[in-house]
Amino acid sequence: MNNQWLSIVGLATRARKTITGEELVIKEVRAGNAKLVLIASDASANTMKKLNDKCTYYKVPIRTVENRYELGRAIGKDARVSVAILDEGFAKKLLSMLD
Numbered sequence: 465m466n467n468q469w470l471s472i473v474g475l476a477t478r479a480r481k482t483i484t485g486e487e488l489v490i491k492e493v494r495a496g497n498a499k500l501v502l503i504a505s506d507a508s509a510n511t512m513k514k515l516n517d518k519c520t521y522y523k524v525p526i527r528t529v530e531n532r533y534e535l536g537r538a539i540g541k542d543a544r545v546s547v548a549i550l551d552e553g554f555a556k557k558l559l560s561m562l563d
Contacts, residue, residue: 467534468561469529469538469558469561469562470534470537470538471538472554472557472558472561473502473535473538473539473547473549473554473558474538474539474540475554476549476550476551476554477538477539477540479551479554481549481550481551481554482539482547482548482549482550483498483547483548483550484539484541484544484546484547484548485544485546486511486514486515486545486546488548489501489515489546489547489548490514490515490518492548492550493515493518493519493522493524493548494518494522496522497548497550498522498524498548498549498550499524499525499549499550499551499552499554499555500524500525500526500527500548500549500554500555500558500559501515501519501524501525501526501527501546501547501548501549502526502527502528502529502535502546502547502548502549502558503515503526503527503528503529503545503546504528504529504530504531504532504534504535504543504544504545504546505528505529505530505531506531506532506545507532507545507546508545511545511546515546525555525559527558527559527562527563529562532544532545535547
């Protein structure tokens with residue numbers, strides 16, 4: 465997979481347009497603030513199902529990325545399982561790169 469998406473997620477993080485952590489991501493999806501959810505492919509089945517169900521219900525696009533370490537590296541932190549992008553512009557750019 466092309467890794468240019470990492471720098472876009474990093475930019476979004478520096479612009480304070482990302483939220484990380486399962487419960488916070490779900491909260492933002494419910495509130496309608498999340499424009500895109502990224503989930504690590506090595507997330508637990510329970511987490512995958514929960515986030516998929518929420519994103520489907522609230523019509524938020526969700527994409528799977530390599531692993532939790534790549535996702536954490538993208539936002540400059542340790543391993544992260546889920547990240548919500550809160551900005552429409554960043555979300556559109558990431559969707560075009562990840563699809």
